Amino acid sequence: MPILLFRVDERLIHGQVVIGWGKQLQPDRYVVVDDELANSEWEQELYRLAAADATDVGFCSVADARERIASWRAGEARTVVLTRDLESMLGLAREHAMEGESVNLGGIHHTEGRRRVRPYLYLSAEDRERVRALAEEGVTVSGRDLPGSLGVGLDNLIED
DSSP states (O other): OOEEEEEEETTOSSHIIIIIIHHHHOOSEEEEEOTTGGGOHHHHHHHHHHSOTTSEEEEEOHHHHHHHHHHHHHSSSOEEEEESSHHHHHHHHGGGTTTTOEEEEEEBOOOTTOEEEETTEEEOHHHHHHHHHHHHTTOEEEEOSSTTSOOBOHHHHHOO
16 A cells, blocks of 8 residues: 655644544554654654554654655555654655655644744745755645645745
8 A cells, every 4th residue: 555644743643643634544554754763762652652552653764764665655554654844754755765745744833933834834944945855856745734624735835
C-alpha cells in the first residue's frame, strides 16, 4: 500500500493526527522522521503512548528514511510519515525522492519571525523557501490541519 500521508507537524503524534487523520486514513503504522528522536528511546516511548494501540510507531533519521521510503511505498503496511519541521521533510524529498507525492503542512506554530498563514500554520521566510524547494523537488505542498478542513495551496503558503 502506498504511503497514505506525508505531514509536517511540530507535535508529531497527537490528537489531530491520531483521531482526525487516523480515523479517516486507517494507518497501520506511523513513521516519525527526526534525527534527534531516532536516538532517544524515552521520547519515542512517549509518542508511542499517543498512538492507537493497534498502530505501529517507528522512528528513523532523515538519512535512514530516504533509504527506506521505497520499501514503505511497496510494503503492505498503510503508513503515515511525520516530520516536525520543513527541513526534515525537505531532506527526505531531496534528489526527487518524493517526486509526485503530496506533503501536508498541518501544525507549524508561532515563533518569532514566522507569519500567520492559517491559525495552525505560521511560516518564516526560510520556511517559505523550504516550501518552494519541496515544490522544485516535484512535491505538491498544501496546508490543512484536519481532513475536512479547506486546504491552502502553494501560492498562499509562499506569498510574502
